[in-house]
Amino acid sequence: MTYLITQTLNGLFSAALLFLIASGLTLAFGVMKIVNIAHGSFYMLGVYVAYTVVLRTGSLLLGAIVAILVVASVGFVMQRFFLRRFGSDPLAQMMMTMGFALMFRDGALMIWGGDPFTLQYPDLLRGSLEAGEVVFPLYRLFVIFVAALVGLGLWMVNDHTLVGARLRATVDDPEMASATGINVALLSGLVFAAGAGLAAFGGVMGGPILGGYAGIDFDLLPLAFVVVIIGGMGSLKGALIGSIVVGMIDNFGKALVPELSYFTLFAPMVIVLALKPTGLYGRA
């Protein structure tokens, strides 16, 4: 029982990180139909930037803020100057993001070197929570909590603000949205930047546990894609459900049959695709 609870909490922690990454991916897909191969790179850049800031200032909070701002700007520039001109060609966009992913990977190696590292735990969140026999690190609980807050915030923005209404309109039908006066180009840039920032934030949150290394970008990318495929492309709610499903399965899979990790994701993906090709909450 203790084992079950601990593993479930671990699974929720993975789900929290995955949600931070996948929510941006799925929104960018919803608005721009873009398959962003560089999305894992945003996560990676987030950890590296935060690492630099934490080394200088010792503050994880400051690191998180700088990482989000820097990576969101990188995302905005990428969308504005490179991706936007191929708005109608998803393949060209995908190739473009692939090129950026490789450049980011090698650029990170160039700037930060190849040594893996982990971010420092914030002092407040060191130690663990004990409830009976279950001992669980405080920091992981904190990340789950923060991701839940982010999810709540995204839902509020999406469902209860004017920007959210414009966003939903654009996801539904970009041409009609544009005809009603919504600045789709600007909105796309902002969504892409926000997604990049969220992934970077995920990187900072995961930093003390997963750390940073060259290659973490492509390690996480397939998980994020499976989340989006299961949940339905373009749906925030789908990203949430998908993250929990994938986080749990990945975690229990790794604990029970380590040699089949990744492969354990195959079954849920195939089942969902067979029953509902557009994912749980996706629309064709």
Added chain:
Amino acid sequence: MAEPSPRAATGFGTLGGWRLGLVIVLGLVFSVGPLVASTYWVGLLTQMVILAMLAMSLDILLGYTGLPSLGHAAFFGVAAYGVAVLATGYGAGFWVCFLGGILIGTLLAAAFGLIVSHVRDVYFLMITLALGMVLWGLSYRWIPVTGGDNGISGIPNLLAHAGLPFEGGVPFYYVTLLVFTVCALVMRLIVRSPFGLTLRGIRENEGRMKSLGFNTWLHCYVSYVISGAFASVAGVVWAYYNGFVSPTYLDLTASSELFLMVTLGGPATLIGPVLGATAIVLLKNVMSAYTARWLFVLGVVYIAAILGAPRGVWNLGRRRSG
């Protein structure tokens, strides 16, 4: 189905100008080059020919059917693993390895095809990517069978394994070239057949093909399996060429490099992918001799290719055809 000239679309039909020159130069290099080149260059030429075969197989799917697969390296890699496991684990003979490798890759394509054949466009892209990465994960973690990160080494030499009375790089090259030529001709036959024209029709307007009575699902499925089968052939030859397999054969970078070869060369031309494969292998090896920042350069090439030749080098200065 208004198809003015199927010949023009395959790329072989309207040769002229620099394209003709390029084909002659490449033909010369690939036919007699190995006789005069050093061992290093024979190795590179072999790589080019195998990867050209692989890129062509993806072109059937990507260029002709319009299904962008980002997991195509999986079939290549699984077939290579098939050969490696059969040869080193079970001590199987040449024909068992050769046919076994192709069969494993093709069966895999037949299974994956069932999952992906009803999705299109970016959805296809994303799902094939995920499927490819699932297999990569398997090759990486299923250590008892695949050796994990270390891969499997000790695949016997093709010529000795097949009992041919030659040895060395040059005879191996010509065996590879023979396999390539046979595959290329069969693929050319396929894309020019009524079946191939139907695939192109599906790419242009699936709804119309459906209403004309074509079973578009089945056509996409068969196209996917054919493409996987040829990729498997390339994988088998590559396993023999390298004598070693590792998870990097089927990771995302491999699949997207393949994608780059096709889009850089010119999709739906069959000869474009050959150009693309040649260019990438050349660039990769020449660049890595000069700089450790090869990955960065490749990233720039991706972006430059899309900005400079969005429909591929072979189609430069050409109106959209086929």
